[in-house]
Amino acid sequence: MMGKLLVRGMIAGLIAGMLGYGLSKVIGEPQVDRAIAYEEQVNQAMGNMAEPEPVSRETQAGLGLLTGLVTYSVAIGGLFSVAFASAYKRGNSLGPRTLSAAIGLAAFVAVVAAPALKYPPSPPAASDPSTIGMRTAMYFVMLAISVTGMVASATLATYLRGRIGGWQSLAVALAGYVCLVALTQWGLPSGGTIPRNFPIETLYGFRIAAMAVQLSVWITIAVVFGYFASALFARKGRGILGAGIR
Amino acid sequence: MSHAIATNPTQTAIPVAQIMPWAFFIGLLAMMALYFISTEQGAVHMFDGTGVHEFVHDGRHLLGFPCH
Ligand SMILES: [Zn+2]
Numbered sequence: 001m002m003g004k005l006l007v008r009g010m011i012a013g014l015i016a017g018m019l020g021y022g023l024s025k026v027i028g029e030p031q032v033d034r035a036i037a038y039e040e041q042v043n044q045a046m047g048n049m050a051e052p053e054p055v056s057r058e059t060q061a062g063l064g065l066l067t068g069l070v071t072y073s074v075a076i077g078g079l080f081s082v083a084f085a086s087a088y089k090r091g092n093s094l095g096p097r098t099l100s101a102a103i104g105l106a107a108f109v110a111v112v113a114a115p116a117l118k119y120p121p122s123p124p125a126a127s128d129p130s131t132i133g134m135r136t137a138m139y140f141v142m143l144a145i146s147v148t149g150m151v152a153s154a155t156l157a158t159y160l161r162g163r164i165g166g167w168q169s170l171a172v173a174l175a176g177y178v179c180l181v182a183l184t185q186w187g188l189p190s191g192g193t194i195p196r197n198f199p200i201e202t203l204y205g206f207r208i209a210a211m212a213v214q215l216s217v218w219i220t221i222a223v224v225f226g227y228f229a230s231a232l233f234a235r236k237g238r239g240i241l242g243a244g245i246r
Numbered sequence: 247m248s249h250a251i252a253t254n255p256t257q258t259a260i261p262v263a264q265i266m267p268w269a270f271f272i273g274l275l276a277m278m279a280l281y282f283i284s285t286e287q288g289a290v291h292m293f294d295g296t297g298v299h300e301f302v303h304d305g306r307h308l309l310g311f312p313c314h
Contacts, residue, residue, distance in 0.1 A: 001260055002268045028308045055300035068305020071283050075276035082269045089259040112310065121310035124303075135312040136289035191312075210308050233256035 001236075005081045008228035009221075013077020016220035017070035024069060024213050029061050031123055031206035038199055039125035073217050076111075080221055083107065084229065091158030096233055097226035104222025110150035112214045115142045118185045121210035126194050126203060138188055145184045153177040284311040 036057070055064065083103050084096075094102060119139045127135065153173040160169035194203060284306060286292060287299035299306075306313050 060304050064301040065304045068302040075279045078272040085260045129314045133289045237256045
């Protein structure tokens with residue numbers, strides 16, 4: 001069963017990655033192009049020669065972007081199926097599609113939304129290249145705490161469910177998660193400043209586009225995987241019942 | 247009939263022993279794949295040069311990973 005679920009998670013990820021690529025192309029790339037135009041303007045003003053590009057802009061915005069989106073989404077789809085298999089009928093009675101949607105929502109908040117509140121997605125040339133080490137480390141610390149907190153919060157909700165009821169346990173667990181994320185964000189250093197002349201509408205447009213792409217990836221995985229799992233279980237269930245009757 | 251429903255494996259949790267090996271396998275694979283998309287030739291690098299970074303560059307920015 002786990003192997004079958006994993007394959008379905010990765011297929012859901014593949015579909016999500018291709019859709020996410022299409023969306024990135026339409027709403028993300030125009031913002032990336034604007035940011036790179038700004039970057040070249042700055043380089044020229046400072047008298048720097050244009051850097052030789054080992055990968056052309058066409059490849060970056062085409063095959064490279066597709067590779068990035070598909071690799072990310074297939075990996076997430078695979079991990080998603082493991083989370084689903086671990087949670088299915090464990091301390092909850094959710095059906096496959098509802099559980100898939102619930103995991104999708106919780107995972108989007110933990111993996112994307114909470115880290116982005118502290119370290120939002122940023123277009124090219126909007127960050128200081130010399131701080132990449134610190135920014136990367138802090139981003140992954142934030143991500144790790146958020147994901148661990150969400151898993152702990154879900155476990156807590158399951159544990160409290162039989163004692164104080166479904167909605168109450170969910171409220172307590174979520175409050176715990178929010179406190180943890182708030183404290184973490186308060187304690188972690190800032191991601192640095194944006195250059196003074198960076199076009200603000202490009203920054204804004206890029207961030208909206210990046211969040212839309214992530215939303216599209218996670219919604220697609222949650223919906224498609226939920227459908228696949230439900231169909232798989234229905235088939236298996238019928239097989240068992242059929243054998244029982246005979 | 248009711249007995250058949252009670253033993254229907256799609257209505258019970260999947261055993262941890264069955265999940266673990268797959269979780270380990272995909273966990274390792276996914277971490278490697280995500281590392282190359284998000285971080286290689288950025289903060290740290292396994293290969294010299296900037297080819298990997300430049301190739302996945304737009305996706306790295308749009309997926310929200312720290313870059314330049
Ligand atoms: Zn960059």
